[in-house]
Amino acid sequence: MGFYDIVQNEKCAVVGQNMGFAQCFTPKQLKIRRGGGLEQNRKAVRSSIDVLLDPATEERLEFDTAVAQLAFDSKIAVVFSLNSVLAARGAAKARLIKNMQSAVAICQKLKCNIAVVSNADEPVELRYPNDLIAFGTLLGMTKLQSKWAVSKALEK
Amino acid sequence: MKPYPPTMREKRRYIVLKAEAESLTVKFTKEEIERALKTAAFEWLGILGVVETGFWVISADEREQEAVVRCNHESIDRVQAVMCLIDRVNNKKARFHTLNVTGTIKKANSS
Numbered sequence: 001m002g003f004y005d006i007v008q009n010e011k012c013a014v015v016g017q018n019m020g021f022a023q024c025f026t027p028k029q030l031k032i033r034r035g036g037g038l039e040q041n042r043k044a045v046r047s048s049i050d051v052l053l054d055p056a057t058e059e060r061l062e063f064d065t066a067v068a069q070l071a072f073d074s075k076i077a078v079v080f081s082l083n084s085v086l087a088a089r090g091a092a093k094a095r096l097i098k099n100m101q102s103a104v105a106i107c108q109k110l111k112c113n114i115a116v117v118s119n120a121d122e123p124v125e126l127r128y129p130n131d132l133i134a135f136g137t138l139l140g141m142t143k144l145q146s147k148w149a150v151s152k153a154l155e156k
Numbered sequence: 157m158k159p160y161p162p163t164m165r166e167k168r169r170y171i172v173l174k175a176e177a178e179s180l181t182v183k184f185t186k187e188e189i190e191r192a193l194k195t196a197a198f199e200w201l202g203i204l205g206v207v208e209t210g211f212w213v214i215s216a217d218e219r220e221q222e223a224v225v226r227c228n229h230e231s232i233d234r235v236q237a238v239m240c241l242i243d244r245v246n247n248k249k250a251r252f253h254t255l256n257v258t259g260t261i262k263k264a265n266s267s
């Protein structure tokens with residue numbers, strides 16, 4: 001089973017392939033739009049993109065069933081990155097994970113394609129596939145769903 | 157005192173972790189590795205969470221930059237997730253990678 005990741009630059013993509021990923025996508029290879037606020041999320045799912053990255057932030061969750069339905073209809077993968085959790089500090093980290101869990105629950109209800117990635121900017125921020133699978137279970141997915149999120153979700 | 161019957165005993169699992177720094181030349185001491193793991197566990201799981209998961213740092217190896225932590229069989233995923241969320245050891249950028257999950261310390265030390 002091949003594992004896939006999204007990273008921010010070619011350097012991390014090369015290191016990631018040595019860590020067990022079949023391919024590490026960079027922003028040049030996939031059409032990625034960063035979510036967050038309600039307008040950002042809505043605008044992203046209405047455009048022709050491949051991936052909606054981080055629809056949840058540490059502020060109020062602005063990812064609702066309407067956005068999830070549009071993402072499902074347009075075959076857009078909803079992607080949650082580990083890097084956003086590592087970058088948050090203090091109580092914001094807890095709020096962010098809580099919002100991510102709620103967003104995952106909405107995506108599961110509407111059967112959206114969910115992926116879990118590292119979105120690393122430096123090689124030290126990369127994580128091995130098993131660690132990303134464990135992070136996925138923290139967001140509320142089962143082990144099998146989490147494995148899918150790291151492998152088949154981004155497989156073209 | 158009588159020992160617990162086998163059905164009531166906590167089913168322990170030992171997770172072998174490897175510390176990887178930003179640069180290959182940076183090596184952490186045994187105390188730094190242990191402190192990073194314990195701090196992360198208490199920060200992410202809390203005191204009650206550590207109690208529920210049965211988390212404990214068994215040993216750390218400076219030469220191999222590896223550590224063995226213990227938890228119960230129901231909380232392997234949670235503990236692994238916490239370990240992957242560690243991004244610093246002694247204020248230097250680093251990550252922990254799970255090498256193996258075993259049922260005995262002997263297997264953990266030999267892997």
